[in-house]
Amino acid sequence: MSDMRQLYQEVILDHNRKPRNFGSILGANRHADGHNPLCGDHIKLSMNVQGDKIEAIAFEGEGCAICKASASMMTGAVKGKSVQDAEIMVEEFRGMATGTLDTDKASNHLGKLKIFAGVKDLPSRVKCAILPWHTLHAALHSDNSVSTEGEADPVPGTAIGGQ
Amino acid sequence: MKIETMAVKEVSGDRINIDQIRADFPILGLRVSGKPLVYLDNAASSQMPQAVIDRIVRYQTQEHANIHRAVHYLSELATREFEAARIKVQHFLNAKESREIIFTRGTTEAINLVMHGYGRAFIGKGDEIILSGLEHHANIVPWQMLAQEKGAVLRVIPMNDAGELLIAEFEALFNERTKFLALSHVSNALGTINPVKQMVAYAHKHGVPVLLDGAQAAPHQALDMQDLDCDFYAFSGHKMCGPTGIGVLYGKAHLLEKMQPFMGGGDMILSVTFEKTTYNVIPSKFEAGTPPIMAAIALGTAIDYLNGIGLAKIEMYEQELLDYATGRVSAMPGVRIIGTARNKAAVLSFEIKGVHPHDVGTILNADGIAIRTGHHCAQPVMQRFHVPATARASFAFYNTKQEIDKLVDGIRKVQEMFS
DSSP states (O other), rough: OOGGGTOOOOOHHHHHSSOTBBOOOOOOOEEEEETTTTTTEEEEEEEEEEEEEEEEEEEEEEOOHHHHHHHHHHHHHHTOOHHHHHHHHHHHHHHHHHHHSSSTTTTTTTTGGGGGGGGGGGGHHHHHHHHHHHHHHHTTTTTOOEEEGGGGOOOOTOOOOOO | HHHHHHHHHHHHSSOOOOOHHTTGGGGOOOOOEEOEEOBBBBTTTTOOOOOHHHHHHHHHHOOOOSSSSSSHHHHHHHHHHHHHHHHHHHHHTTTTTTGEEEESSSHHHHHHHHHIIIIIIHHTTTTTEETTTTOGGGGGGHHHHHHHHHHHHHEOOOTTTTTTOOHHHHHHHHTTTTTEEESSOOTOOOOOBHHHHHHHHHHHHHOEEEEETTTTTTTOOOOOHHHHHHHHEESSSSTSSSSSTTTEEEEEEHHHHHOOOOSSSSSSSOOOOOOOOEOTTTTGOOOSSOOOHHHHHHHHHHHHHHHHOOOEEEEEEHHHHHHHHHHHTTTTTTTTEEESSSSBBBBEEEEEEEEEHHHHHHHHHTEEEEEEEEEETTTTHHHTTTOOOOOEEEEETOOOOOHHHHHHHHHHHHHHHHH
């Protein structure tokens, strides 16, 4: 990807500047922390799940534009959805970002989130886009802390370590 | 105009011939994202000149066999070239003897070797190890592992807002429990050049041995072990125009001799029975198994190449690049340089207000510009400056002011995109 405007579209830059659902939910009954230890991205997610429905969701944290916009748009996309539908979106988003799901061909529920499809050409940035979704998955399972490393690594071997 | 031209001519004898040097590095002709590569990630790994590439090909096509073993032609030739490389390293460091040079896989392994071989034998419960706040994880984690195993304590030298170590605080850390000082010569994240000669002398006044992590110093300035008087010095081949997989530990012979081996295996023994093994003499005691023969020989050629240009010239030219880059980047509104030590290597860590370093890196990459973004394996440094990560441009003697101009244009583009 040589034209950065394909990835850094106005929508992403706007969500980065003014993230939606930024903050925390008072009295939330689901929480999770997501870390990308290699780049310092950090997402704190809080949710209120009533019955099967995500009633409220908010995030806070530090991250790059891709990570923040992904988190911001994710919260908008899953608010009001059922837990099952949110889980399907987690899988679809993960597939799109890692290149296993072609969103132009296979049917999916990603809608506006397809704007992140470009990260599949930037292996070192895939984790930035996926981190909020990993964190959502963890929160839904009340597995309180996730990382994009180890078994959860969406793209093993693309670590940003070293000098 | 005229005066400027004359001034350049006057010093041309001391200057490097940049066009000729760039022609030595085939990779610098590469295009990335359709743009000429601007490689500014030299602190992570440097590029390789044709002379080193040719040496690797010659070794693999005409000289390769295992060393220190067979009596046949190739084995003897490979052994001779491998040992010749050791002597090149000895001279490069001005070490007293070639047996003080141990080949390792890199700086990290060299530091771990000292932790296991020296630390585990001579550092015990309640003993104190001094590190600096500038260290790379490779010079923190091994000592932390040792401290946990032995019940030893790590003490950390603080720094000021410029990224310079506080010498009075450093001196105040010493007491009768202090057993070791592990210190970077040059900071990889900030570029600070520490006053290591003075600090080594102070540690020695207290009878404390010193390891210097020279990974960021070795390719950028002349080194003299006898003058520095440090006890251990570690560096990597791939940061000084050599291949990956080869590094060096320099150690004073009398210390290496009393240390325990790091790994057991072939080459590091004199005799083996199931009852008892007698270890080989240094440096073989620390080189178990077949070493990276090709990489060691290629490192020797990289040293020849650097010497051919001259470390003093390299240092002077890189300082010029750093001054130019610092001037241009610090004049940009919304950009903060992190690490402003008075004595600094050609490393420029910076942050752009409102833009995460990873976005900076990705956008610059689209213009063929390679910089490093992240915590640079120095998370305590990031914590000290309250940033999650930085963008880092690091220069080598084959970079140019035109490339720095491209970096500045790229930063401006990032700012426009995020404005």
